Amino acid sequence: MRSFAFVRTDDVSAAIAASADSSTAQQGASARFVAGGTTLIDLMKLNVERPERVIDINRLPLDRIEPLADGGLKIGATVRNSDLANHAVVRRDYPVLSQAVLAGASAQLRNMATTGGNLLQRTRCMYFRDTASACNKREPGTGCSAILGANRTLAILGTSEHCIATNPSDMNVAMAALEATIHVRGIRGERSIAIADFHLLPGDTPHRETVLEPGDLITHVTLAPPAPGSRSCYLKLRDRASYEFALASAAVIVTVVGGRVARARIALGGVGTKPWRSTRAESVLTGEPVSGPAFRKAADAALHDARPRSQNAFKVELARRCLVHALKEVTL
Amino acid sequence: MNSRTQFESATGADGVVHVTLRINGTAYRLPLDPRATLLDCLRETVGLTGTKKGCDHGQCGACTVHVDGRRVNACLSLAVMHEGEEITTIEGIGQPGALHAVQSAFLARDAYQCGYCTSGQIMSALALLGEPCGPKDADVRECMSGNICRCGAYPNIVAAIQHVRGKS
Ligand SMILES: Cc1cc2nc3c(=O)[nH]c(=O)nc-3n(C[C@H](O)[C@H](O)[C@H](O)COP(=O)(O)OP(=O)(O)OC[C@H]3O[C@@H](n4cnc5c(N)ncnc54)[C@H](O)[C@@H]3O)c2cc1C
Ligand code: FES
Numbered sequence A: 001m002r003s004f005a006f007v008r009t010d011d012v013s014a015a016i017a018a019s020a021d022s023s024t025a026q027q028g029a030s031a032r033f034v035a036g037g038t039t040l041i042d043l044m045k046l047n048v049e050r051p052e053r054v055i056d057i058n059r060l061p062l063d064r065i066e067p068l069a070d071g072g073l074k075i076g077a078t079v080r081n082s083d084l085a086n087h088a089v090v091r092r093d094y095p096v097l098s099q100a101v102l103a104g105a106s107a108q109l110r111n112m113a114t115t116g117g118n119l120l121q122r123t124r125c126m127y128f129r130d131t132a133s134a135c136n137k138r139e140p141g142t143g144c145s146a147i148l149g150a151n152r153t154l155a156i157l158g159t160s161e162h163c164i165a166t167n168p169s170d171m172n173v174a175m176a177a178l179e180a181t182i183h184v185r186g187i188r189g190e191r192s193i194a195i196a197d198f199h200l201l202p203g204d205t206p207h208r209e210t211v212l213e214p215g216d217l218i219t220h221v222t223l224a225p226p227a228p229g230s231r232s233c234y235l236k237l238r239d240r241a242s243y244e245f246a247l248a249s250a251a252v253i254v255t256v257v258g259g260r261v262a263r264a265r266i267a268l269g270g271v272g273t274k275p276w277r278s279t280r281a282e283s284v285l286t287g288e289p290v291s292g293p294a295f296r297k298a299a300d301a302a303l304h305d306a307r308p309r310s311q312n313a314f315k316v317e318l319a320r321r322c323l324v325h326a327l328k329e330v331t332l
Numbered sequence B: 001m002n003s004r005t006q007f008e009s010a011t012g013a014d015g016v017v018h019v020t021l022r023i024n025g026t027a028y029r030l031p032l033d034p035r036a037t038l039l040d041c042l043r044e045t046v047g048l049t050g051t052k053k054g055c056d057h058g059q060c061g062a063c064t065v066h067v068d069g070r071r072v073n074a075c076l077s078l079a080v081m082h083e084g085e086e087i088t089t090i091e092g093i094g095q096p097g098a099l100h101a102v103q104s105a106f107l108a109r110d111a112y113q114c115g116y117c118t119s120g121q122i123m124s125a126l127a128l129l130g131e132p133c134g135p136k137d138a139d140v141r142e143c144m145s146g147n148i149c150r151c152g153a154y155p156n157i158v159a160a161i162q163h164v165r166g167k168s
């Protein structure tokens, strides 16, 4: 691990000012906030992250979950994943979010991990984590070792010729289906970003993963009120039953009226370079009768653009079945 | 840049941060390299070697300790982040002759072989008692999944925990 200056503050403006002169908020940042540390410190040990300044944001007043006047929910950036998943309102109104968070990592890690940190967790692609390998995400222009390498766990949706790294988060998949809004404060004030616009596709700049700029601090996330009459769930498929990243996962929120799907929100995990909302699957499903064949059609639509590589073709069918199963779970 | 020096006041010019950590009820005033993880600080600086290092990357649970009563992986946390918090390690929960109930249950149920993962397992098990965890063996296995045992002592670990919970 490289040396760094350690900064702690309980003031939001001071935290922002302390990170504002960073070269970038993306790969190669010279200043980093540390929340739970479960992504950042892991990668600093591997020299994948080499910040010169680390700003501890754990004392900022961003650790609360509060109901909003419109019936929605405000979730602070430093709320621990375990507190989020076990919160009574989250369990009642947003079961998909509670289930997704509890499906991730371990009890210890969830006690550390935060809302903001989870939104920004990095890929588990082994070439990204290994400074001896070529990786366009870590070192732009060096090439992608994964495309012809060990790519079994990597993405099949949203990939490019420069990067096929998976966004590994479970929470983000539920947040995508819930159409969460991410609230950021930076040197130029506050702004809010729809989660669909927050993460970027790799394209030819895989080192740019989000729209964040130097100084930007995620302050909180807001959720709209739960859709009336909707049911939701998160289904995660993986190599072992727990403490393992997803090979494929699905977050679904469905409202059924008179035996037909009146509204659907669908997002996939473990298969995309970003949390993968499928509006195409949603529109295919909407208006259809609740039935296996309709679910299968939606799953085909969701995976229509899948581009598997040498070792991960199995993920196409795995993701389809995962989605079909999740849809059955909330409708039958 | 004025503001910058102000913000970096936590780290001295020599790169050392002076921090007071409360560990097992005792306050330690420590000069720390900001890079030191809580795990390395406990083992190397304070000399509490009961907490083990398995993977050093959050993947095994051998380093599990409690911070303000909650279980965390000490390998993925910087020691300097914990000023003012109450840290509890395996040395803080029982002593030879006065073991904690979870420690006694691990002994009685033979819940280990080599013992390397055991302090982490016990710290995790102790935290689990206060967490929302269902009654079944399968629930315990899920709640304990963050602690890997290379010796495969899992059945006896689950039995020991269920014994303490009065569920065996
Ligand atoms: C062994 C292991 C297994 C795991 N398994 C899973 C799994 O199955 N599913 C899953 O979803 N996740 C899993 N994770 C990942 C875990 O969920 C993330 O590491 C965690 O959510 C990151 O949160 P954090 O608070 O610890 O982030 P940190 O490490 O503190 O920060 C991560 C990044 O976000 C930035 N940041 C943090 N907060 C803010 C903020 N408020 N504003 C701006 N920037 C910020 C930091 O600067 C840093 O760049 C696993 C991790 C490990 C180590
Ligand atoms: S040493 Fe910390 S989890 Fe393995």
Ligand code: FES
Pocket (backbone or CB within 6 Å): B111, B112, B113, B114, B115, B116, B117, B118, B148, B149, B150, B151, B152, B153
């Ligand atoms: S007893 Fe040997 S690793 Fe668990």
